[in-house]
Amino acid sequence: MTGTDGSGTAEVRNVLLAGIVGSTAYGLAHQDSDVDRLGLFAAPTEELHGLHPPKASHVSTAPDRTLHEAAKWCRLALGGNPTVTELVWLPDDLYEVRTDLGDELIGIRTTFLGxxxxxxxxxxxxxxxxxxxxxxxxxxxxxxxxxxxxxxxxxxxxxxxxxxxxxxxxxxxxxxxxxxxxxxxxxxxxxxxxxxxxxxxxxxxxxxxTRSVLPEHPDERAAESWLRRVRKRFYEA
Known part of the structure; x- marks a missing residue:
């Protein structure tokens, strides 16, 4: 399974969800603004068990793109990181990659909030x-x-x-x-x-x-369950 960031650049394997974020997404971009892209990918499960684990993030500047490995994205989102959080709240037209697992993640987005x-x-x-x-x-x-x-x-x-x-x-x-x-x-x-x-x-x-409608802490169980489904999907014996 291969994802695409819509840029024509070298691809990171197994992109699950990716889209345009930053000023373009907010409606604050001007003619000289860069187009920022953010996404997440799944490392092959087998590679997580060796001496040298795969990179947790891939960052490029031409185009401006950041892709986090699924587990890292979950940890950042559970910590309330605003930048990664917006990935699962984008308007539909700003997504460039959507998979079934990406849609599942969007479906549990509120469980990441505390x-x-x-x-x-x-x-x-x-x-x-x-x-x-x-x-x-x-x-x-x-x-x-x-x-x-x-x-x-x-x-x-x-x-x-x-x-x-x-x-x-x-x-x-x-x-x-x-x-x-x-x-x-x-x-x-x-x-x-x-x-x-x-x-x-x-x-x-x-x-x-303000009295928040959110629980005091996020529900890590939903993220854990989703991540285990990701690992199962990308395990090749």
Missing amino acids: AARVRDAYLGYATQQFRRLESRADGSFSADTRRRTAKHARHLKRLCHQGHELYRTGRLTIRLDDPEAFRSFGEEVAADPDAARPLLRHFEQAFAE
Whole structure:
């Protein structure tokens, strides 16, 4: 079984699910934006038992593509990682590879969610973006600095909105309803990085005051069962 990432580049075997993520998926891409791809694959089960296990991730830059081995993807998703989590919440038209096992994974996506991990992961990533805004790279107001600052600000706002939605409703909307509001926020923060502080403080309070619909911890049993089906599928005696 062979997957394709739609790019015409060398393929990783046994791709189970892959799609377009990042700015293109959010609706924030511009004409110079890279197209980011993310997916997961199954290593042949036999290779997991030797002295030298297969690579857990394959990353390329032409095109920008990251593929995680199935077990690694599960561990990252169970930890609340926002980047890997979005793979199982994409709009249908953004998937480039879908298999039966990939569809099964989409079907159990809510079992990967736990309130504490979602809150900590999304707020943690948003705080990282804020720290980058505070540092302002070289401290100049060059065009490149403004561009990078605006980008960090857009992603800070996105992480806050998406994370709080997921925490509050148990659903994750990838395409932003009003991308222009995020672009405007980016330009505002590019002119004054401290303008991002009220937004971050607002969502810190919102998370603290919101009662999540999610269980406190994810249900690892569903991921374990799915992963064992993957191992059985790709075992060749």
